[in-house]
Amino acid sequence: MDTQICLIGNSRRTATDQMISELKLTTALRGITSYMADVFFTPPFKIANVSASRNSECLHLILMSASPGMLDGDHYRMYIHTGPGTSLKLQTQAYQRLYTMQQGASQHMEIQMDNGSTLHFIPHPLVPQKQAHYTAVNRINLTENCRLYWGEIVTCGRKLNGEIFHFTRLHIRTEIRYRQKLVLLDNLLLEPAIMDLSAVGCLEGYTHQGTFLLFDTHTGTDLPALADNIYNILESSAGITAGISLTAGPGIVVRLLAQGAELLYDQMQQIAALTQQHITQQTS
Amino acid sequence: MQLHHLASLLHLSDPTLPVGGYSHSAGLETYVQQRLVKDVASAEQYIRQMLQVNIRYNDAAFASLAYDAATADDITTLLLLDETAEALKAPREIRQASQKLCLRLIKIFSRQQDLPLLTAYHQTIRNGNAAGHYAIAFGAYAAAWQIPKEAALYAFYYNATVGIVTNCVKLIPLGQLDGQDMLFRLQPALQQLALATLQPDPDRLGLCSPAFDIRCMQHERLYSRLYMS
Numbered sequence: 001m002d003t004q005i006c007l008i009g010n011s012r013r014t015a016t017d018q019m020i021s022e023l024k025l026t027t028a029l030r031g032i033t034s035y036m037a038d039v040f041f042t043p044p045f046k047i048a049n050v051s052a053s054r055n056s057e058c059l060h061l062i063l064m065s066a067s068p069g070m071l072d073g074d075h076y077r078m079y080i081h082t083g084p085g086t087s088l089k090l091q092t093q094a095y096q097r098l099y100t101m102q103q104g105a106s107q108h109m110e111i112q113m114d115n116g117s118t119l120h121f122i123p124h125p126l127v128p129q130k131q132a133h134y135t136a137v138n139r140i141n142l143t144e145n146c147r148l149y150w151g152e153i154v155t156c157g158r159k160l161n162g163e164i165f166h167f168t169r170l171h172i173r174t175e176i177r178y179r180q181k182l183v184l185l186d187n188l189l190l191e192p193a194i195m196d197l198s199a200v201g202c203l204e205g206y207t208h209q210g211t212f213l214l215f216d217t218h219t220g221t222d223l224p225a226l227a228d229n230i231y232n233i234l235e236s237s238a239g240i241t242a243g244i245s246l247t248a249g250p251g252i253v254v255r256l257l258a259q260g261a262e263l264l265y266d267q268m269q270q271i272a273a274l275t276q277q278h279i280t281q282q283t284s
Numbered sequence: 285m286q287l288h289h290l291a292s293l294l295h296l297s298d299p300t301l302p303v304g305g306y307s308h309s310a311g312l313e314t315y316v317q318q319r320l321v322k323d324v325a326s327a328e329q330y331i332r333q334m335l336q337v338n339i340r341y342n343d344a345a346f347a348s349l350a351y352d353a354a355t356a357d358d359i360t361t362l363l364l365l366d367e368t369a370e371a372l373k374a375p376r377e378i379r380q381a382s383q384k385l386c387l388r389l390i391k392i393f394s395r396q397q398d399l400p401l402l403t404a405y406h407q408t409i410r411n412g413n414a415a416g417h418y419a420i421a422f423g424a425y426a427a428a429w430q431i432p433k434e435a436a437l438y439a440f441y442y443n444a445t446v447g448i449v450t451n452c453v454k455l456i457p458l459g460q461l462d463g464q465d466m467l468f469r470l471q472p473a474l475q476q477l478a479l480a481t482l483q484p485d486p487d488r489l490g491l492c493s494p495a496f497d498i499r500c501m502q503h504e505r506l507y508s509r510l511y512m513s
Contacts, residue, residue: 171487175371185371187490200320201333201496209494231505243501245376248415253374255498 023078027086034059034086058087069097076107082117089120104133111140122151125261128167138174148215151268156207165192183249206257210264215251292429297439299446303388308381309511311500316455327452341491343419345484350423370415372490375500377513385418438478
């Protein structure tokens with residue numbers, strides 16, 4: 001398996017051993033239906049449209065990859081533009097594996113959300129394997145009447161193979177702006193060789209970490225009430241240590257710690273789904 | 285260091301300064317209630333971690349950068365730091381604590397002297413265009429009074445440490461001498477931290493400590509609370 005991966009990797013390398021992959025996606029509205037007005041991608045990306053029907057309000061896409069994961073020198077650049085009034089649910093296909101690296105891999109994601117648009121993006125967990133070195137930057141711009149469901153889960157590696165924090169470096173920076181002002185900045189850096197990740201304040205013995213964000217710039221949304229609802233979900237879930245709070249901007253942040261990826265992923269999807277229901281109830 | 289520097293620095297970093305620091309535990313109360321911090325050893329571990337993985341990259345780094353911005357009389361950078369600090373403090377109580385401490389600090393010293401940069405910062409906070417954060421005001425005052433930067437940073441860490449130690453003594457509880465012993469043992473660490481914070485690495489500004497954040501957030505919903513954060 002590993003040999004094959006290397007072959008695929010080498011075959012698409014440039015002379016400098018860098019591989020830049022791009023994805024650009026713009027949504028637009030036709031009647032009440034959101035559709036892909038513009039889409040462009042280079043390998044290994046692929047997009048599958050799995051919307052319930054041609055007329056469903058929300059565009060539901062699966063971001064697929066022909067690569068089993070990110071290899072050394074892989075750089076992903078993603079631009080997502082949700083047009084006015086559109087609704088996009090972007091899903092990933094599988095866990096994002098980060099393989100052994102020397103120079104490192106990176107992902108840069110720019111998201112522009114126009115007035116009245118909604119984005120749901122809770123990708124599968126990141127699995128940084130031995131000697132993985134990864135940097136990600138997410139920049140999200142919100143305007144009026146936007147709703148963002150955002151999730152991020154970081155694992156310790158292939159835990160069942162005994163690979164617990166054997167990666168080199170993992171740095172994820174997420175910036176959310178509303179009316180051009182920075183309203184949330186999350187700067188997560190894990191460097192197992194020089195940090196005691198199990199220590200108090202860090203991961204405290206847990207191996208998996210997750211962050212869920214809900215940002216809602218509609219004037220009518222009762223964020224404290226939504227936070228109470230999410231808190232009730234968290235309270236009844238076993239095996240997760242979590243905290244929830246209201247952010248500086250119009251948002252809710254949930255931080256979670258657990259011993260497994262599946263548990264966090266399911267929990268996050270559940271939080272997003274129930275929150276969506278509560279918002280519908282609040283606004284109807 | 286000249287005597288007037290020492291006078292200003294002692295006043296600025298006095299742990300008994302009435303800014304309300306004593307009413308905040310920054311999540312420690314959760315740790316104590318959950319019995320995660322329960323004796324001298326776990327308290328000292330907590331304090332060292334808080335200083336090394338949290339304060340170093342967050343409040344102390346902001347104090348250091350605010351010091352530089354104030355030295356250069358650069359209000360734009362100072363306000364950008366304020367916006368960044370506000371966006372980084374995800375737990376609500378931690379954000380509000382920092383804002384309250386900032387306003388009270390400015391209230392104490394703005395009566396004495398008109399320092400144009402601090403006046404501008406205060407005005408922007410009052411207009412609602414800045415949040416106001418304690419570490420930023422601290423750094424700006426230290427620069428305005430030309431306190432040597434390393435000394436100012438040492439005092440910043442010292443002030444934070446005294447606050448945590450006092451809270452540990454009260455909450456766990458520990459003996460008064462246990463607290464003083466810890467403070468004494470922490471001196472070399474504080475010195476190293478002050479040096480390490482002279483030029484904060486922009487990449488590491490605001491590094492998140494997931495569990496510290498979680499305990500701060502859990503504090504909002506503790507059944508009984510003595511502290512505001």
